[in-house]
Amino acid sequence: MFVDESGTHGGPHPFVLGAMAIHEDDAALMQKALDDLVVRHLSRVPVNLEEYELHASEMRNAKKPDETRTGRASIWANVDRPLRLALLADAYKLVVNFAPTNPKLPIVLFGVAVEKAFHSAWSEQERERFAYEVLLGKFDVMLKTLRRRKLPNRGLVIHDRRVVAERDIQSWVTAWRATAERIGQLRNLADVPLFADSRATRLLQVADLVSYAIFRRYNAPANDSTAFDLMWPAFHTESGVTHGCVHYTPSYRQGACQCAPCEQRLKAEAARSAKPSGAKLSTKEPIGPTSRTRIRTRVLHDAREGE
Template identity: 35%
Template sequence: MYLLYADESGSSGGSDQEHFVLAGVTVFEREAHWLSLKLDKIAAQFDSQAPHSVELHGSPMLTGKKFWRNVPKNKRIDAIKDALRLIDGQHQRIIASVVRKAAISPEDPVSVTFQQLITRFDHYLARQYKYYGDPQRGLVIFDKSPKEAPIQALATEFKFDGHEWGTLRNMADVPVFVDSRATRLIQLADLVAYAIFRKYEENDSQFYEIIERKFDFFNGVQHGLHVDV
């Protein structure tokens, strides 16, 4: 099974931020444990006695909030970059959707980005079978969020009633929502979403340039990034 660990960045409502991002990293089930251990090593730099108490989240790390307040900025930035470098563009792929809310109004940013995310993941799985004979199902794993109910409703609708481009064919079940404190890979998805958000919202590409070649691609065509800005 392929797992897509996903998270959002930016506000889906309000006018204080122009953009909203939903992004995820595909991980084959047997790779998840080993990738998590590598992220643990990054966290252990900041608390070797209790590394699991250190959460890797983009915004507080960059701005120095809460736990990160007393950590030098250069070390915080290096940790974000080190985590993003762990994503292997061959074995893990990034799938993401970024929208400028005014550009898609009155449509809901969550609905638009989720449809892009899950259908691109579904197409990725179909391609794995068609070209590589790998008949894996997929499961999307999100950070816990008030958006859980509407996202699960959308996933069910896309599977049984269809979406704009067809129906979902390769999902094992509706998305699962977990506490980010329990899994490093949700934290990694947060860092990916934040890297994309910083590029489009703040014109800051220092993190994005690390991941820009790690989006899902096939035959030289990038399939893993939807941009509507």
């Protein structure tokens, strides 16, 4: 699974993790498909193809250098913005529509968005730790499910470089592999997360696309769900319910958040709450305001998510 984060800079925005899980048989195919996409949009094969990194924020906002700016100029600054945006949109579509070698092992997306107001007393590190715990827990559960289906795989996590946080993340995962905390013990990872420069692999760049789409969806000034809506079908789903993307906000318990991830959590809770009495609730039916407010009981699934 390839992971990237967004929202580490200061401000009121949420902290976001985005990830793509892909089988090893498909890794090279995805890389080549993305390289070919860049070449097609540039209408040439640049000698420095790897420098044309699919970094969503940079592609949207790259500006030509001038004497007043310092630092490295973006290579995308010399590409017309309409072309950059078209390439970015096609990259999202390519990821969502990617055909895996084994249809039983498709690419799967994961995402976690933790609002600042969620446990507002938490420090930034506590908020990030919680997000990583949820993300890796969901990946671990997916691997366990595959094992039960006679498709055993150990997971390896590769993260974009975070020099100031790498040791913290690895120590957290070491602890979670040794003992259960809020989400349960991680039993299906091959090792602690490894870190690499996103310029070295398009697969980390896909993780950036995912995290940026989630960030744009939940960052109030932008509130742009275009890319998020496009990627939504690719988030991990079991039994008709999308578990792979989670939004943590105080509005959830108040029944006020109507985003797709919160709606899916509410439907899953309602279905589990109804099951002991024999009642059934279709996860495809919309939940109205009354039901949204009524569903408040914490169930085992949510306890594992650590809210």
